[in-house]
Amino acid sequence: MQLFVDDLTVIDFSYLCKQRGIVGESWIVDVLLDGSLNDQSMVLDFAVVKKQIKAIIDDAVDHKLVLPIQEPALTLAESPHNEGHQTIDFISDVASYYLQSPACAFASIDCLTITVPAVTKHLTAIILAQLPDNVKGLTLVLRPEVIPSDYYHYTHGLKLHDGNCQRIAHGHRSKIKIYVDDKRDAKLEAQWCKRWQDIYIASEADRVSRDDIELSAYAMNNLTLDHQYFSYHAPQGRFDIAVDKKILEVVDCDSTVELLADFILRQIKAEHTELANNTVTVVAYEGVAKGAIVNG
Template identity: 40%
Template sequence: MKLFVKNLTHVDLSYFDAERGLLGESWQTDIVLTGKLNDESMICDFSLVKKHIKKWLDDHIDHMLAIPAEHPSTTFTTLDKERVSFQFDHADGRRFLCQAPSQAICRLPVSTITPEAAAAWVESQILNLLPAELEAVSVRFSPENIDGAEYQYSHGLKKHDGNCQRIAHGHRSTIEIYEDGVRSTEREQDWATRWEDSYLGTQEDLLELIDEDEHHYHRFGYESAQGQFELLIDSQQVYMLNSDTTVESLSAHIADTLAQENPGKHFEVHAFEGVGKGAISEKRIDAQ
């Protein structure tokens, strides 16, 4: 017998791709449980299993930076009992570096991170945590089916009390933009292009700009409740803002930018943060 749970939770994370670099991602999580019926004609206590799996995902992959631990260009180092370092050296000489508390880094035993590979790893980790009557657990991660513009961004919110304070976590998001009351797919695609595979950086977190031969980097860093965070990333992947990168600030930034670029027009921006949640901002600047 099998039990299934569709859309158990959403996992928001960033992961490192050897070709595209740092990527934000949001995965819907579905599970299937296999086992024998007990004396109550049930496989297991559904609510208890759901709670256990969701908590495990929250503790071990959600709002973390997932790294391909077995890629030959990956270097993972323990700095001290609290902090670790992940560095990736590209063939063209570029590099990426993230130093953070160990709880912010998820080491996947793969050379390439995919939803399928991440799900297989989760399955191998959680079966022994579940009730003995369960014979197998199947996990499926899948991106939201977005009909329209989307972008993948990573960021960090040092003022956040929870795990959003981690310097490299992210989302796959859609966007809705209304120009004078009419939805504009052209505007939406423009912002999807502006923020494609981007790191949204806060100006006050920028420590320095670094030039190394022909490569250019932004170095970010801050200390928050969970510890000291630092990130070195290719400048071509960075989009800078003069505010925190909360979804409220992001929607306001898009609306403000569009209004400044198009005086006399009213813009309403629905900026999503992952799946099914976000913020709305409106702005109009009168033409001179």
């Protein structure tokens, strides 16, 4: 007997990639269970599937920085600064990234490259270990949203968030719609998707000096003049990141999707003076099927 739930959840996370750096991603999750019927004549109660399996997935990878621990360019270590925290040194082909976060903000996967099969294998083992004995098989399908237009990948953290969005390196794969006088403007959309291709978005309010950043000893000895520093305390602990300016967008606001939509609108109006008398609408997405709309 088989039981399925399509669109069970969406995983919003970032991962380390040797070629691309830190990549924000969003994958939709479908679940198929194989097993015998239990004493309720079910393979598993839908309520359990939707609540328990979603909770396991969320705890394992959602809103985390996913690490390919076989990658030689990555070093993960216990932080010398804060108990229960870890540091990351990552030297990609694009730039060098250095972080400190509570250990719960990272997910290590035993692979060289973060791929759909690697994450699927990791999650399948974790979930199966927590399901009842009558469930004998589990098939997960992780898939990106089909987006026929332009989209971007961004990574950020929200220090004011009580939940897992506070983690300084989680992200999303997001589409955007921009309208000028109710007509969609593909050129503006493409410009923003190019600008925010594999970008790290930081808030100016979180900027700190080199003297105030907390990173590994290796990081402190290898920082360059191109690195910029951001740090904050949140309910889960202290978060630090050093990011090269060429893969960085610093915004004058928090990086909630509401304020990012407003930031994009303000930037369009400032950079395109020919649109001063036009109505511009920005529909900014945060991952799949959610986002914010601003007009101006």
